[in-house]
Amino acid sequence: MINRERFEGIAAFVETAEAGSFTRAAARLGLTRSAVGKSIARLEARLAVRLFNRTTRSLSLTDEGARFRESCLRILAELDAAEDSLAARRAEPAGLVRIDLPVLFGRQWVVPLLLELSAQHPGLEFDVNFSNRVADLTAEGIDLGVRIGALDDAAGLIARRLGTQTTILCAARTYLDRHGRPGGIEDLAGHAFILERARGGSAPWRLTDTSGKARNVTVRGRLAFDRSDAIADAVLAGHGIGRLPGWLVATALRAGTIETVLPGFSSDEMPIHALWPAPRALPLKVRVVVDALVARFQPVAPWDDPGMHHGP
Numbered sequence: 276m277i278n279r280e281r282f283e284g285i286a287a288f289v290e291t292a293e294a295g296s297f298t299r300a301a302a303r304l305g306l307t308r309s310a311v312g313k314s315i316a317r318l319e320a321r322l323a324v325r326l327f328n329r330t331t332r333s334l335s336l337t338d339e340g341a342r343f344r345e346s347c348l349r350i351l352a353e354l355d356a357a358e359d360s361l362a363a364r365r366a367e368p369a370g371l372v373r374i375d376l377p378v379l380f381g382r383q384w385v386v387p388l389l390l391e392l393s394a395q396h397p398g399l400e401f402d403v404n405f406s407n408r409v410a411d412l413t414a415e416g417i418d419l420g421v422r423i424g425a426l427d428d429a430a431g432l433i434a435r436r437l438g439t440q441t442t443i444l445c446a447a448r449t450y451l452d453r454h455g456r457p458g459g460i461e462d463l464a465g466h467a468f469i470l471e472r473a474r475g476g477s478a479p480w481r482l483t484d485t486s487g488k489a490r491n492v493t494v495r496g497r498l499a500f501d502r503s504d505a506i507a508d509a510v511l512a513g514h515g516i517g518r519l520p521g522w523l524v525a526t527a528l529r530a531g532t533i534e535t536v537l538p539g540f541s542s543d544e545m546p547i548h549a550l551w552p553a554p555r556a557l558p559l560k561v562r563v564v565v566d567a568l569v570a571r572f573q574p575v576a577p578w579d580d581p582g583m584h585h586g587p
Contacts, residue, residue: 284318285347287311288326292336292344293413293552303416355558369398370560375410375420376403379504380440380547384522384578385421388571392564399560413552418561420550421568433557434548437568438576441521442543444482444536445528447513457537460492467515468496469506480518482540518542525578547572 290300291311301308319326326340336344376385382405389401404410404417412420413431423440426432450467457463460482479491498514500506503523510517511527516536527533549565551557557565571577 284314284321285350287314288318288340289344289347289351291315291327291334292340295334295414297334299414358558367398368396368560368563370558371400371402372560372564373402373416373418374404374564375412375415375417376405377421377423378405378407379523380423380520381405381421384572385568388567389564392567396563399563412550418551418558419564421547422550423547424545426546426548426550431553432550433553434550435565435569437547437549437572438579440543440545440547441541441579442518443521443524443538443541444480444516444518445510445524445533446516446536447511447533448531450513450515451534451536453513456534460490460537460540463492463494463516463537468494469509469515469517470494470496470499471503471506471518472499472501480542482537482542484540522576522578 287300287304287306287310290303291297294300294303297308297311297315301311304311306314315326322343324339324343325337326343328335328337374385374389376382381403386403389403393399393401409422410417410420412418421437426434454466455462457466479493481489481491483489496515498509500509503519506517507519507523507527509515510519510524510533521528524533528535549568551561551565
């Protein structure tokens with residue numbers, strides 16, 4: 276006969292070990308803090324070991340607790356794999372997928388894909404958060420995140436490379452018709468620039484040519500914004516040269532409304548990844564989203580279409 280309480284104790288233990296707190300584990304399990312604490316206490320009594328070191332300020336695994344956690348994770352991974360195998364036979368993913376996305380990139384390039392998946396798979400549900408902060412996927416109960424930039428804090432996460440963000444110099448065709456098209460870095464002098472306002476002021480623009488040689492260019496302008504979409508608006512309105520992610524201005528480039536300035540130079544390449552918590556097996560409902568992202572962005576990202584217009 277299956278002892279349901281035994282499995283509840285294991286679930287409470289694993290969630291607490293990953294969250295580092297009874298309170299956060301209770302929120303993720305939909306239980307009270309007291310219920311989680313009692314469940315783990317019963318588990319410790321049954322095993323006759325202490326799994327956590329508890330103080331008024333911290334909670335950490337004992338040596339026995341760390342070893343037991345690894346065993347539990349292996350067992351849970353096998354259960355996940357078994358469930359995924361059954362789900363794969365049904366060939367219909369279902370369930371809630373919690374996703375964290377960068378604000379502008381997520382709205383422009385990921386949400387349309389999620390809407391397609393929602394239409395294809397009626398059993399899927401999406402709860403999407405837009406934020407430019409670095410979310411703690413494990414602690415916040417997020418199934419999948421998309422991140423632009425270095426993964427310096429990705430311990431405990433699995434990452435899948437989706438593509439690369441390349442920042443380009445661009446300006447409206449009307450602006451360039453009036454003020455001329457720079458042929459080299461020296462020709463930038465005298466042009467109007469739309470700046471990205473960072474804490475401490477605007478930094479020089481670092482431009483790299485096709486040979487990999489980089490130069491820092493000091494730029495000044497009357498307009499500075501702390502949002503890329505505001506910079507894009509000013510560029511489209513013809514106020515000067517801006518530095519923007521290629522994916523943000525891809526539509527305007529294709530339409531010929533704006534042009535790449537100094538197309539032989541690029542600036543600030545950053546990787547784009549999909550990430551999810553490890554080490555559990557990836558559930559089918561999440562795998563479907565990851566596979567769709569990879570298929571959409573590789574081998575060539577949609578904003579890097581070779582036919583994209585780069586000016587005359």
